[in-house]
Amino acid sequence: MNKPAQCSITKRMQSFMHAFNGLKLLFKEEHNARIHLAVAIIALTLGFVLDINTTEWLTVLLSIALVISLELLNAAIENLADFVCPQKDVRIKKIKDLAAGAVLWGAMAAFIIGGVIFVPKLWQLIS
Numbered sequence: 001m002n003k004p005a006q007c008s009i010t011k012r013m014q015s016f017m018h019a020f021n022g023l024k025l026l027f028k029e030e031h032n033a034r035i036h037l038a039v040a041i042i043a044l045t046l047g048f049v050l051d052i053n054t055t056e057w058l059t060v061l062l063s064i065a066l067v068i069s070l071e072l073l074n075a076a077i078e079n080l081a082d083f084v085c086p087q088k089d090v091r092i093k094k095i096k097d098l099a100a101g102a103v104l105w106g107a108m109a110a111f112i113i114g115g116v117i118f119v120p121k122l123w124q125l126i127s
């Protein structure tokens, strides 16, 4: 049986750097992810400006984490699909559409959450 690899700090640091590189790649290569990052920055700014409470902060932060995580998984699946099958194939279309659907579903939920938290406060501010 193989001996388990040693758990060194250097190895853990390398692993962290690889994961960080994944985040860098996402925002460099994926247009939708950049749009979602911009929306996240707007939501965070609104959070400070409108002084949202702790529960609202946690909900906003969880929504941002959900959408960015789904974007990362979608990008990984797209890249893997392109590597495995560079030509057009209905099965790859199905796989990519399902992965994109996951992002859409998460983004729609985040949009509704943002609306529920921010719209009444913005409305109060302008009326």
Ligand SMILES: Nc1ncnc2c1ncn2[C@@H]1O[C@H](COP(=O)(O)OP(=O)(O)OP(=O)(O)O)[C@@H](O)[C@H]1O
Residues within 6 Å of the ligand: 032, 074, 078, 085, 086, 087, 088, 089, 090, 092, 093, 094, 096, 097, 100
């Ligand atoms: N090899 C393929 N075979 C068949 N259809 C494909 C293939 N590659 C992409 N598609 C179709 O084109 C869509 C967009 O795929 P693409 O790889 O360009 O991702 P994208 O432009 O980043 O899309 P998204 O924004 O939906 O993530 C897929 O959802 C799928 O419907």
